[in-house]
Amino acid sequence: MSAHYAKDNDIAIITMDNPPVNGLSYATRLKLLEGLSLALDDAEVKAIVITGAGKAFSGGADIKEFGTPWASKEPHLLNVIAAIEQSSKPVIAAVHTVAMGGGLELALACHFRIFSRACDVALPEVNLGLLPGAGGTQRLPRVLGAEVALNMIVTGVSIKSQDLAQIPGQKLIDKLVDSAEELKAQALEFARTKAQEGGLPLVRNLPCKHPNADAYIQFARNMVKGMAKNLPAPGKCVDCVAAALKSRTFDEGMHIERENFVYLMSTPESRALRHLFFSQRAASKIADVPESTPKRLVQQVAVVGAGTMGGGIAMNYLNAGVPVTILEMQQEALDRGLATIQKNYVAQVKKGKLKESDLQKRMQLLKPTLSYDDLQNADLVIEAVFEEMDIKQKVFEKLDAVVKPGAILASNTSTLDVNKIASFTKRPQDVVGMHFFSPANVMKLLEVVRGSQTAKDVLSTVMASAKQIKKTAVVAGVCDGFIGNRMIEQYSRQAGFLLDEGCTPSQVDKALERFGFAMGPFRMGDLAGNDIGWAIRKRRVQERPFMRYSTTADKLCELGRFGQKTKAGWYDYMEGSRNATPSQWVEDMLVQHRAQLGIKPRKISDDEIVHRLLFALVNEGARILEDKIASKASDIDVVYVTGYGFPIHRGGPMLYADQYGLYNVVRAMQKFAKNPYDDAQFWQPAKLILELLDAGKNFNNIN
Numbered sequence: 001m002s003a004h005y006a007k008d009n010d011i012a013i014i015t016m017d018n019p020p021v022n023g024l025s026y027a028t029r030l031k032l033l034e035g036l037s038l039a040l041d042d043a044e045v046k047a048i049v050i051t052g053a054g055k056a057f058s059g060g061a062d063i064k065e066f067g068t069p070w071a072s073k074e075p076h077l078l079n080v081i082a083a084i085e086q087s088s089k090p091v092i093a094a095v096h097t098v099a100m101g102g103g104l105e106l107a108l109a110c111h112f113r114i115f116s117r118a119c120d121v122a123l124p125e126v127n128l129g130l131l132p133g134a135g136g137t138q139r140l141p142r143v144l145g146a147e148v149a150l151n152m153i154v155t156g157v158s159i160k161s162q163d164l165a166q167i168p169g170q171k172l173i174d175k176l177v178d179s180a181e182e183l184k185a186q187a188l189e190f191a192r193t194k195a196q197e198g199g200l201p202l203v204r205n206l207p208c209k210h211p212n213a214d215a216y217i218q219f220a221r222n223m224v225k226g227m228a229k230n231l232p233a234p235g236k237c238v239d240c241v242a243a244a245l246k247s248r249t250f251d252e253g254m255h256i257e258r259e260n261f262v263y264l265m266s267t268p269e270s271r272a273l274r275h276l277f278f279s280q281r282a283a284s285k286i287a288d289v290p291e292s293t294p295k296r297l298v299q300q301v302a303v304v305g306a307g308t309m310g311g312g313i314a315m316n317y318l319n320a321g322v323p324v325t326i327l328e329m330q331q332e333a334l335d336r337g338l339a340t341i342q343k344n345y346v347a348q349v350k351k352g353k354l355k356e357s358d359l360q361k362r363m364q365l366l367k368p369t370l371s372y373d374d375l376q377n378a379d380l381v382i383e384a385v386f387e388e389m390d391i392k393q394k395v396f397e398k399l400d401a402v403v404k405p406g407a408i409l410a411s412n413t414s415t416l417d418v419n420k421i422a423s424f425t426k427r428p429q430d431v432v433g434m435h436f437f438s439p440a441n442v443m444k445l446l447e448v449v450r451g452s453q454t455a456k457d458v459l460s461t462v463m464a465s466a467k468q469i470k471k472t473a474v475v476a477g478v479c480d481g482f483i484g485n486r487m488i489e490q491y492s493r494q495a496g497f498l499l500d501e502g503c504t505p506s507q508v509d510k511a512l513e514r515f516g517f518a519m520g521p522f523r524m525g526d527l528a529g530n531d532i533g534w535a536i537r538k539r540r541v542q543e544r545p546f547m548r549y550s551t552t553a554d555k556l557c558e559l560g561r562f563g564q565k566t567k568a569g570w571y572d573y574m575e576g577s578r579n580a581t582p583s584q585w586v587e588d589m590l591v592q593h594r595a596q597l598g599i600k601p602r603k604i605s606d607d608e609i610v611h612r613l614l615f616a617l618v619n620e621g622a623r624i625l626e627d628k629i630a631s632k633a634s635d636i637d638v639v640y641v642t643g644y645g646f647p648i649h650r651g652g653p654m655l656y657a658d659q660y661g662l663y664n665v666v667r668a669m670q671k672f673a674k675n676p677y678d679d680a681q682f683w684q685p686a687k688l689i690l691e692l693l694d695a696g697k698n699f700n701n702i703n
């Protein structure tokens with residue numbers, strides 16, 4: 001079903017019915033037009049109500065049709081809108097819940113709109129790098145005023161109908177009713193009244209004014225420029241609202257909206273945002289674990305270790321209202337962990353992001369303990385102790401002995417073998433990796449590491465749990481570093497080689513930051529603590545002596561230059577400041593180091609810097625796909641954008657490689673392989689890349 005037609009005596013009712021949110025699919029558009037024709041041809045019908053079944057009035061374009069011919073098949077939404085505006089009988093939009101994107105644009109074309117109080121109203125197209133392309137930028141300013149409308153269009157935020165109804169002079173909502181349940185009856189009564197009154201007012205005929213239009217538009221442009229940095233869509237939204245204010249006719253403004261919409265559709269930035277939107281949805285789907293897989297009940301969580309990660313992990317569950325027991329070995333460490341959690345919440349209260357009463361509620365849900373006996377009833381235990389296998393072994397043996405059967409035992413390890421950790425228990429099917437990122441209460445990414453024996457219901461429970469705590473979960477297989485950290489190893493190695501060959505840390509960082517990364521690798525190292533990578537490297541050098549690294553990072557750490565926390569790392573830091581100042585000591589160390597290696601430094605271009613680092617990610621990413629550590633290239637993109645600061649407008653490393661062209665990527669790798677100071681073996685293009693190239697495909701084709 002897409003939309004159905006019914007009559008209540010003299011009122012025609014067209015109900016969009018395309019679950020889950022009445023997306024405006026081809027079939028729905030067709031049915032809306034058919035319904036309008038039926039109503040107009042029926043002499044008994046005096047007015048037409050358009051409404052939605054189920055959870056929404058309409059959530060806008062049907063995402064199932066994205067990228068298919070159905071999306072652009074006529075009739076378009078603009079045809080439906082034109083038909084409504086041409087109707088000789090009043091058309092009333094009856095909105096009971098969600099009116100977003102095209103759904104709101106449809107309502108704006110109607111002669112009247114009746115809303116229930118708690119509807120979510122938004123034009124969220126900007127989140128996909130687009131703008132509302134069916135008149136939203138021209139009609140919304142006419143009913144809400146240019147400032148409120150532009151704010152909604154440029155941010156995509158959703159506002160409640162009851163709040164919009166308060167705006168003085170607003171013309172979006174002709175009538176507000178208390179509840180969704182009474183909407184239908186009220187809409188019929190309202191429609192009858194309007195039919196009797198006569199008159200077919202259209203939003204397009206309303207004036208669009210601002211007392212100080214030029215100054216306001218200039219102000220908006222400046223604001224948006226600062227906010228949107230690498231994304232063209234917000235600026236184009238401003239252009240369209242400016243057109244609504246300045247054009248001689250409504251249709252002239254519509255023309256400008258169309259031109260900008262078509263332009264944005266073809267930008268790589270919009271392509272990247274759309275790719276990420278679909279990739280995030282796809283990441284939650286696991287081929288052999290359907291969504292219908294039964295889930296275990298998670299009502300009580302326990303966290304082992306109250307350090308940097310344990311505290312943040314606990315906060316995620318406390319925020320979701322789930323009781324958490326947190327365990328440490330020593331009272332002092334427990335107190336420290338609790339104080340940090342409390343401090344983080346207090347900071348949120350000070351910033352006005354959290355109510356004092358909610359702080360209290362959350363802290364009351366937290367139970368500190370030094371005894372494993374208090375973990376007996378936990379449904380999910382997440383271990384976040386030191387990254388050492390023998391310590392993890394002791395913890396898991398203990399958990400196996402005390403925790404109730406059926407509980408899920410998760411490890412937050414960043415690099416260690418989850419299968420080995422599972423083998424410390426007699427229930428490896430209940431063991432899984434839950435790799436959070438620091439700060440764990442802020443970062444969106446969760447790598448869910450699937451052990452060789454992890455049960456399907458454990459996996460599906462953990463994926464659901466991730467949703468509950470608002471994380472983006474991506475499933476990874478077991479290997480050293482899983483998806484993200486296995487790839488970052490190659491990225492870091494390249495960064496090290498670049499220093500050996502002639503770059504400074506700030507030159508590398510600036511090149512990556514210009515590409516769009518929030519932070520280059522060296523500033524990132526200083527922030528995270530260079531000692532963390534050092535510890536991992538020491539283990540890896542033992543396990544894989546054939547892997548060659550630049551030793552500059554080790555030299556830095558041997559002198560205690562761990563980064564911001566020691567006020568010195570790749571950069572110098574003034575007391576109390578996070579500003580990175582290039583360090584003369586580091587530069588001297590690099591000069592000496594190159595001399596020892598017999599390397600004559602050369603000038604390295606930003607292009608080479610960026611591509612060596614990015615294609616290192618791509619080549620390792622491709623090997624990760626070959627090894628089935630990630631099931632789709634899009635999962636890798638989600639990991640990098642949500643966990644590693646990869647620029648959103650680039651869509652992730654694998655999409656970047658597709659857009660750069662795999663042929664060009666391979667050529668660049670072959671060139672890098674010839675560099676005597678680099679790792680020729682590593683730069684052999686992954687088999688998968690060569691196969692894709694040969695078959696005329698790219699990573700996106702195998703998602």
Ligand code: NAD
Nearest residue numbers: 305306307308309328329333384385386387413414436438
């Ligand atoms: P941390 O040193 O800040 O905290 C570890 C805590 O575990 C300490 O408070 C320590 O007292 C406690 N602990 C140690 N042995 C224990 C035991 N037997 N029983 C109970 N508590 C014990 O370390 P962290 O940075 O929070 O890292 C913890 C885990 O998370 C590691 O496996 C690490 O690889 C992983 N991880 C860290 C990060 C990061 O950026 N810090 C990111 C992702 C994953």
